[in-house]
Amino acid sequence: MAGVHIVIGDWSKSMENKVEHAGMVGIFTTPVFLSTIVDETIIDNAVDNVLKLKETTPGVERVNNWVTDDNLQTLPEFKELADILLQESKRALDEMTVIRDSDYITCMWANEAPVGTAHAEHIHSNSLWSGVLYLRVPEGSSPTLFSDPRPIANMIRPDYENASPYFLGARWGQIPKKGNMIIFPSWLPHSVETVPAIEDAETRIVLSWNIMIRSKVQFDTAKIEY
Numbered sequence: 329m330a331g332v333h334i335v336i337g338d339w340s341k342s343m344e345n346k347v348e349h350a351g352m353v354g355i356f357t358t359p360v361f362l363s364t365i366v367d368e369t370i371i372d373n374a375v376d377n378v379l380k381l382k383e384t385t386p387g388v389e390r391v392n393n394w395v396t397d398d399n400l401q402t403l404p405e406f407k408e409l410a411d412i413l414l415q416e417s418k419r420a421l422d423e424m425t426v427i428r429d430s431d432y433i434t435c436m437w438a439n440e441a442p443v444g445t446a447h448a449e450h451i452h453s454n455s456l457w458s459g460v461l462y463l464r465v466p467e468g469s470s471p472t473l474f475s476d477p478r479p480i481a482n483m484i485r486p487d488y489e490n491a492s493p494y495f496l497g498a499r500w501g502q503i504p505k506k507g508n509m510i511i512f513p514s515w516l517p518h519s520v521e522t523v524p525a526i527e528d529a530e531t532r533i534v535l536s537w538n539i540m541i542r543s544k545v546q547f548d549t550a551k552i553e554y
């Protein structure tokens with residue numbers, strides 16, 4: 329059948345053993361890229377620069393958090409960091425073999441909030457890939473939780489002795505450490521859950537960015553130039 333991928337195991341020995349197992353394949357997986365900026369001075373400088381912006385610009389004040397303007401990629405003090413984030417995003421695009429003329433950061437911003445502050449589930453519209461970089465994560469900080477984009481897969485949900493996140497997610501996250509970076513498709517819903525506030529803890533600071541490409545897409549019946 330043209331256009332349909334069917335994985336067929338090697339059954340050649342099945343006459344001997346009746347059945348030979350070809351293993352499980354993961355289909356419709358969601359690519360998520362993990363890396364870490366190990367040069368701590370880059371992270372520390374970014375924290376200082378975010379806190380300076382808090383003193384010098386209004387940003388966006390929310391009920392329990394403060395967000396910078398979304399143009400950090402244009403500011404000279406964030407250039408080194410923006411270059412690293414773009415480079416890492418290019419790696420993700422390359423690994424996915426995305427054909428494009430160029431790629432760029434559309435928006436880049438930082439969010440400062442006390443440990444325990446929730447962030448409602450959302451996606452990042454008008455971008456192809458998005459990223460988060462953990463700049464300051466005091467002990468007890470919440471992870472970013474990514475939601476399974478196939479909620480119907482949980483319609484019947486038995487108990488498992490060892491539920492694999494590769495098959496059965498509902499939500500996935502990992503405890504963040506300073507410098508950790510996650511790059512993910514912008515359509516993947518994500519959120520931050522409330523956790524107990526920690527007295528006298530520093531605030532949690534996370535930097536986010538969106539990536540878009542410039543391309544003349546030739547895919548049949550879906551041609552477009554952006």
Ligand SMILES: [Fe+2]
Pocket residue numbers: 450451452518536
């Ligand atoms: Fe987000």
